[in-house]
Amino acid sequence: MTQTTEKRMVVEVRDLKKCFPSKRTITDAIAKKPAQVLTAVDGVSLEIREGETLGLVGESGCGKSTLARTLLRLYEPDGGQIFFNGVDVTNMKGTELRKQRRDFQMIFQDPYSSLNPRKSVRATLEEALRVHNIIEPGPDQKERIERRIYTLLDLVGMNRNSIDRYPGEFSGGQRQRIGIARALAVNPSFIVADEPVSALDVSIQAQVLNLLTEIQAKENLAFLFISHDLRVVRLISHQVAVMYLGKVIEYAPTEDLYETPHHPYTQILMKAAPVLDATNRNRDYAIEGEPPSPLNLPTGCRFHPRCPYATDKCREEQPELREVAPGCKVACHYPLNLPEQK
Numbered sequence: 064m065t066q067t068t069e070k071r072m073v074v075e076v077r078d079l080k081k082c083f084p085s086k087r088t089i090t091d092a093i094a095k096k097p098a099q100v101l102t103a104v105d106g107v108s109l110e111i112r113e114g115e116t117l118g119l120v121g122e123s124g125c126g127k128s129t130l131a132r133t134l135l136r137l138y139e140p141d142g143g144q145i146f147f148n149g150v151d152v153t154n155m156k157g158t159e160l161r162k163q164r165r166d167f168q169m170i171f172q173d174p175y176s177s178l179n180p181r182k183s184v185r186a187t188l189e190e191a192l193r194v195h196n197i198i199e200p201g202p203d204q205k206e207r208i209e210r211r212i213y214t215l216l217d218l219v220g221m222n223r224n225s226i227d228r229y230p231g232e233f234s235g236g237q238r239q240r241i242g243i244a245r246a247l248a249v250n251p252s253f254i255v256a257d258e259p260v261s262a263l264d265v266s267i268q269a270q271v272l273n274l275l276t277e278i279q280a281k282e283n284l285a286f287l288f289i290s291h292d293l294r295v296v297r298l299i300s301h302q303v304a305v306m307y308l309g310k311v312i313e314y315a316p317t318e319d320l321y322e323t324p325h326h327p328y329t330q331i332l333m334k335a336a337p338v339l340d341a342t343n344r345n346r347d348y349a350i351e352g353e354p355p356s357p358l359n360l361p362t363g364c365r366f367h368p369r370c371p372y373a374t375d376k377c378r379e380e381q382p383e384l385r386e387v388a389p390g391c392k393v394a395c396h397y398p399l400n401l402p403e404q405k
């Protein structure tokens with residue numbers, strides 16, 4: 064982790080913004096209320112280097128998936144810049160963007176719905192290879208495609224004889240392996256995994272996490288790993304960014320963040336982390352107070368209505384994300400656990 068500066072930068076996001084127009088109710092329309100804008104991602108900056116995983120955590124609705132989709136250019140950004148391997152893709156369009164897309168892939172939460180039930184493993188992986196022209200055309204193209212599919216199955220620990228089977232014949236963990244193989248088919252340099260294990264049983268979660276870690280080391284991939292579950296994020300991430308209502312409020316190397324969280328929200332999240340068991344997997348953090356609506360943001364620090372340490376300054380002034388210890392950034396007027404406080 065100390066050698067990060069020597070590794071190649073794969074993803075760099077600066078001050079990214081994504082807004083959605085909120086739906087107007089009939090009452091709003093009759094009252095001629097103007098349409099409101101919901102800022103789901105509000106000025107997020109992050110960096111991911113090759114072979115590294117950035118974990119992204121935060122409560123439901125804080126903007127994790129929107130951030131991922133915007134940085135993958137599945138949503139149009141409303142501000143900021145996105146660089147992949149040094150190339151500015153913020154305003155890229157058409158063929159140029161499609162070519163870049165090959166380099167970044169997504170693994171989805173739900174292995175049940177992300178695979179087409181009518182397509183065999185062979186057809187699913189072949190489609191991914193063909194869409195991006197991964198295998199050069201030629202007389203033995205079919206054989207080369209098959210060889211590549213076998214290599215992918217080996218890589219994700221699936222039996223080669225599963226090639227002509229269908230998603231319905233596999234367990235959740237196996238389906239997620241197929242989803243991972245599909246993402247890897249195009250030799251990406253960056254993978255976003257949005258809650259990739261939260262739909263799986265705990266025993267299977269560990270297997271899939273191990274697989275992701277192994278593949279990352281083998282292929283030197285950059286990962287953005289999104290999860291509600293702080294324990295899962297700790298296992299897999301080199302750095303962690305904590306989001307709250309569209310903003311990153313703490314960003315630090317994993318062990319620093321877990322050993323000495325500086326933001327009161329991070330500290331509360333850690334105490335409230337749900338028990339990791341199969342019956343509990345859909346439960347959100349048990350933090351007091353509802354997160355405020357992104358349509359009606361509090362003044363000053365967005366976390367102040369729920370913060371046990373809030374002062375007048377917190378109610379009035381929005382804190383900037385700033386470095387408070389080497390590599391550790393926090394957006395709080397009164398960060399906890401500073402070196403001089405310990």
Ligand SMILES: Nc1ncnc2c1ncn2[C@@H]1O[C@H](COP(=O)(O)OP(=O)(O)OP(=O)(O)O)[C@@H](O)[C@H]1O
Pocket residue numbers: 083084101103121122123124125126127128129130291357
């Ligand atoms: N397509 C959309 N149109 C309008 N609002 C949206 C859209 N997608 C997300 N939002 C809103 O943006 C905010 C962030 O949503 P997002 O799905 O990014 O949260 P999340 O952190 O991924 O949550 P979860 O943990 O539940 O997946 C929410 O208030 C959500 O209602």
Ligand SMILES: [Mg+2]
Pocket residue numbers: 127128129257
């Ligand atoms: Mg989400």
